[in-house]
Amino acid sequence: MSPRRQANRNSESVDNYLKAILALGGAEQRRVTSTALADHLGVAPASITNMLQKLAAAATPLVEYERHRGVQLSAAGKRRALEVLRHHRLIETFLYEVLDYPIEEIHEEAERLEHFISERFEERIAAKLGHPRIDPHGHSIPTMEGEMALQNSILLTEIEREGVFTIDSVSDRDALTLRQLKASGIKPGARLRVRKKTEAQGYLVSIGRSSAAFDLSHEAAGDIRLLAEQINLRPRAI
Incomplete structure (x- = not known):
C-alpha cells in the first residue's frame, strides 16, 4: 500500500x-x-x-x-468533527436532491466522500443547494463557522400515549431499516399517528390521514425522532 x-x-x-x-x-x-x-x-x-x-x-x-x-x-477535535459532518450532510443532500439517489443509499456514499472534498467544492455544493440547513434525514447541517442548530426531538420509543406527532428525523445508520421506513411513508415532516403500544413494545401506527394501520417494531421506532414541542416531555437535543 x-x-x-x-x-x-x-x-x-x-x-x-x-x-x-x-x-x-x-x-x-x-x-x-x-x-x-x-x-x-x-x-x-x-x-x-x-x-x-x-x-x-x-x-x-x-x-x-x-x-x-x-x-x-478538544476544541480542535470538535471543529474537525463538525467540518466532516457538514461535508457528509451536504453530500447526502446533493446526492438525494440533484443526483436522485435513493435515500437509503446516500449515507454510505457520503461516508466514502466526506473526508476528501475541498472547501471550494463544499461551498459550490452548498450554493447549488441554496445553503440548506437540514439534510434528507431531517438532521441539522453545521454551518461553515462550525455552528449547528439544536433540534429538540424525542425518540418514538419514549412515547407512552396515543396521539398525532410530526416526524423530526430518521436515523441513517441502517439502510434496510431506512428503506422499510420510507416504504411505509415514514420520513421527516410526515404526520405519524400512534394508535397504541403493542405487547412486543412496538407501536401500531398510521401515516397522515390514512386509516391503514401497521405495526412498527421497537427497533424501528428507535430510529425515529418526533418534534418535542408537540409532546409534554423534556426534549433532548441531538
Whole structure:
C-alpha cells in the first residue's frame, strides 16, 4: 500500500472517531466511554484505547482522554468533527436532491466522500443547494463557522400515549431499516399517528390521514425522532 493511501486511511479513521464522539456526547458534549465508542464503531476496546491515546497526544490534541473517565473532544477535535459532518450532510443532500439517489443509499456514499472534498467544492455544493440547513434525514447541517442548530426531538420509543406527532428525523445508520421506513411513508415532516403500544413494545401506527394501520417494531421506532414541542416531555437535543 502506498504511503499516501495509508495516510488517507489514517485520516478517515481519525475523522470517524471524532464524528462518533460528537454523536455520542450529544449537545452537552458529555464524556464518552470507551465501551460506548467500541460498540458504536464496531472496533475492539484495545484499538479504541490506542487511538484515543494517539489523538490526545497529538501536537494539536483532538480529544481529552483519561482512562476510566472516558473521552471528549478538544476544541480542535470538535471543529474537525463538525467540518466532516457538514461535508457528509451536504453530500447526502446533493446526492438525494440533484443526483436522485435513493435515500437509503446516500449515507454510505457520503461516508466514502466526506473526508476528501475541498472547501471550494463544499461551498459550490452548498450554493447549488441554496445553503440548506437540514439534510434528507431531517438532521441539522453545521454551518461553515462550525455552528449547528439544536433540534429538540424525542425518540418514538419514549412515547407512552396515543396521539398525532410530526416526524423530526430518521436515523441513517441502517439502510434496510431506512428503506422499510420510507416504504411505509415514514420520513421527516410526515404526520405519524400512534394508535397504541403493542405487547412486543412496538407501536401500531398510521401515516397522515390514512386509516391503514401497521405495526412498527421497537427497533424501528428507535430510529425515529418526533418534534418535542408537540409532546409534554423534556426534549433532548441531538
